Amino acid sequence: MEGERLFNREEADLLLDIMVNRRDVRGNRFLDRPIEEDRIQQILLAAVNAPSVGFSQPWEFVLIKCNEIKQQIKESFIRENEKGADQFEGEKQKEYNRLKLEGICEAPLNIAIFYSQAQKPVLGQTSMSEVGLYSVVCAIQNMWLMARALNIGMGWVSIIDPEKVKQILKAPEQNKLVGYFCLGYTSQFLKQPELEILKWESRKEMKEIIFNDTY
Numbered sequence: 001m002e003g004e005r006l007f008n009r010e011e012a013d014l015l016l017d018i019m020v021n022r023r024d025v026r027g028n029r030f031l032d033r034p035i036e037e038d039r040i041q042q043i044l045l046a047a048v049n050a051p052s053v054g055f056s057q058p059w060e061f062v063l064i065k066c067n068e069i070k071q072q073i074k075e076s077f078i079r080e081n082e083k084g085a086d087q088f089e090g091e092k093q094k095e096y097n098r099l100k101l102e103g104i105c106e107a108p109l110n111i112a113i114f115y116s117q118a119q120k121p122v123l124g125q126t127s128m129s130e131v132g133l134y135s136v137v138c139a140i141q142n143m144w145l146m147a148r149a150l151n152i153g154m155g156w157v158s159i160i161d162p163e164k165v166k167q168i169l170k171a172p173e174q175n176k177l178v179g180y181f182c183l184g185y186t187s188q189f190l191k192q193p194e195l196e197i198l199k200w201e202s203r204k205e206m207k208e209i210i211f212n213d214t215y
Contacts, residue, residue, distance in 0.1 A: 018149050023189050025153030027103025030184040034108045039150050043183070046146035047113075052135035054123030059136045062169050064110040069168060073180070074104045076164045077157060084159050095200065102157045107182035112165060113140060114175040136178045143181075153186035 044061060052058060064070060081101065088096050104110060115136045118125075125131055147154040162177040171177070195201050 015145075018145055021189065022144055022148045023153070023193065025103065025155045025182070025184075025186050025189075026100040026194070027106035027155075027182065028100045029186045029188055030103050030106040030108070030153060030182065031187055032108075033185045035152060035183060035185070039152065040109065042150065043143050043146045043152070046142040047139040050135065050139040050142045052138065053125050053131040056118055056122045056125070056132060056135065058116050058118060058132050059139045060114045060116045060175065062112040062114070062171070064112065064169075065108065067105070070105050070110055072168045073110065073157075073160065073165060074102070076160045076168075077102050077104060080159045080161055095198070099198075099200075101159055103155050103182040103184070104157060107153075107155070107184040109183045111143075111181045111183060112169055112171075112177060113179045113181070114171060115178050116172070116175050133176070133178060140179050140181075147183060148189075151185070151189075153182075153184055153189070155182045156180070157182060 040063070047059065047061070048057065050059075064073075085093055085096050113136060115133050117132060122132065144154050157180045160180055165171075165177055165180060166173075166175065190197065196203055
């Protein structure tokens with residue numbers, strides 16, 4: 001096919017290497033160094049080229065550099081984090097309290113990513129309405145891989161009140177917050193996921209999660 005772009009084995013291996021070395025970066029590893037504008041645009045370009053059901057492209061991005069807004073988001077995190085600690089007991093709770101679970105104020109750039117539901121029928125979304133949300137998650141994965149390829153750290157902050165974040169960012173009522181992320185250059189990319197290193201969770205074996213034909 002004319003214009004068809006094919007990739008070689010080395011390029012495929014490089015993509016896998018980027019995937020395997022992607023990390024969730026926390027605030028204690030972000031550097032006080034701004035991200036160049038062209039790099040931000042490259043990350044966003046990767047996001048908007050993600051697959052989306054019915055080519056609906058249901059994502060919207062709010063880029064946050066204002067320290068005052070970051071601090072408001074951080075206050076939401078603090079309140080929700082206290083609730084999170086209460087879910088665990090004993091040594092697990094002590095471990096939880098020692099974890100650095102965000103980098104809202106340390107990271108030079110925060111990005112809130114929303115699902116903007118279409119106001120008309122979407123091809124392929126009639127039987128499974130949630131695939132619109134899944135499309136936004138695909139955009140997030142693209143962002144994360146591009147950020148890692150640019151040696152920029154990215155961390156997901158899930159311990160926040162989504163409605164409070166919507167209020168702070170003046171998001172449209174119908175929009176749904178899918179993810180809040182901190183981005184910045186980092187002092188270190190760990191060789192393994194931090195929670196694996198800390199033995200909070202262990203890595204699942206491939207044989208545990210892959211089945212043939214049926215379960």
